[in-house]
Amino acid sequence: MAKTIADRLNDDLKAAMRTGDTQRRDVIRYLRSALHNYEIEKRAPLDDADAVEVIQAQIKQRRDSIEAYQQAGRQDLAERELAELAVLEEYLPAELKPMSEDEMRQLVVDTIQEMGLSGPGDMRVLMPALIEKAAGRADNRVLSKIASAELQQGKTHR
Numbered sequence: 631m632a633k634t635i636a637d638r639l640n641d642d643l644k645a646a647m648r649t650g651d652t653q654r655r656d657v658i659r660y661l662r663s664a665l666h667n668y669e670i671e672k673r674a675p676l677d678d679a680d681a682v683e684v685i686q687a688q689i690k691q692r693r694d695s696i697e698a699y700q701q702a703g704r705q706d707l708a709e710r711e712l713a714e715l716a717v718l719e720e721y722l723p724a725e726l727k728p729m730s731e732d733e734m735r736q737l738v739v740d741t742i743q744e745m746g747l748s749g750p751g752d753m754r755v756l757m758p759a760l761i762e763k764a765a766g767r768a769d770n771r772v773l774s775k776i777a778s779a780e781l782q783q784g785k786t787h788r
Contacts, residue, residue, distance in 0.1 A: 635681040657717040689718050729768045738777045750781050
């Protein structure tokens, strides 16, 4: 029988405590707390689908924090958030793991070709299709930047 996310978190917390990995320990504790709070809010035991929803919310928070810290010139804090983000992403099922920038770029190029789009004016048509195809696996802001650049490039090369 496969382990639930909660079981994995408990096992990983014990392992992190044994090895002295304080950052991993703290991220797992914070995530367990968020899961517990969601369980209280829902007034029912959580299943893995609920846990994934909470993990995705935590990942989004980390990404928002990273962006804010980078804009504020606090690279030290951004790096800490990046490390926490990496720990959180380990608990997502493979089909929900975030896309790399290369995967996003390929998705954008393929979608532009499929839809026959050619310039920046097509952004309003392209983005909804990309968001649907990415299915929550891509940061929409990054996807938008890549799409904009590709459409701009398409206009200048045609």
